[in-house]
Amino acid sequence: MALARPGPIVGLLLAAGAGSRRGGPKALAADEHGPWLTRGVANLMAGGCDRVVVVLGAEADDAAAVLAADPRLLGSAVGVVVADDWATGLSASLRAGLGAIDSDPDLQEARVAVVSLVDYPTLPASAVARSLSGGPAALGVDALRQSVFGGRPGHPVVVGRAHWRDLASTLEGDRGAGRYLREHGAERIDCLDLWDGRDVDGPIG
Structure with missing residues (x-):
């Protein structure tokens, strides 16, 4: 019998970011x-x-309209949360997202969150799948994984429920989960054969 x-x-x-170096929010970027x-x-x-929560901030209404206009997402399990303090940096977005998942009554059975950033438009689904590999035992509430690219840390990142609140309490400024992942010995999942793992920067074309 297969495991549940x-x-x-x-x-x-x-x-959520304003994308000041790009000339506008990355949530509104397109190519x-x-x-x-x-x-x-x-x-x-x-x-x-199974579900995706999108954290918005700068020009949140316009970004939410982009999601609503995509017919592939109609009727799917996609939710939106706005980080009111998004301007303070990446920490605000991650904290708002983890808090939204943790408090959602429909997600109380969720054990892991898979974190990614909007400025990874070339992130392949195969990298997400690899970060989730290993079956139920690898996806418990204590799971903590980071994708790496020839040793360089990147995304996606897998964070088990047992870490959500502790991680959120350590976040500040424009820093994400990197320090927490290092201090807690996150499993490193090499994905360099799948893509380069780099974000997209520069002006919006």
Whole structure:
């Protein structure tokens, strides 16, 4: 008999920043392949996430409209939370996202969150799937994984429920989960054969 799946897997897409170096919010960025925001959601879901929570901030209403306009996401399990203090940095987005998942009555059975950023439009679903590999035992509440690319840390990151509140309490400024992951011995999942793991920077074209 196959083992039961350990509760819903929740993707957390951080997309709240103003994108000052790009000339506008990355949540509104698009290229020849379409909006980064909807691609980020679709890739998380294709990689194994049952639900996706998108954290918005700068120009949140316009970004939410981008999600609502994508027919692939209609009727899917995609939710939005706005980080009111998004301007303080990445920590605010991650803290808001983890808090939203933790407090959602429909997600009390969720054991892990898969964190990614909107400025990884080329993130393949295969990298998400690899970060979730190993079956139920690897996806318990204590799970802590970070994708690496030839030793360089990146995304996606898998955070088990047991870490959500402790991680959130350590976040400040424009720093994410990196220090927490190092201090708690996160398992490193090499994904360099799948993509380069680099974010996209520079002016919006």
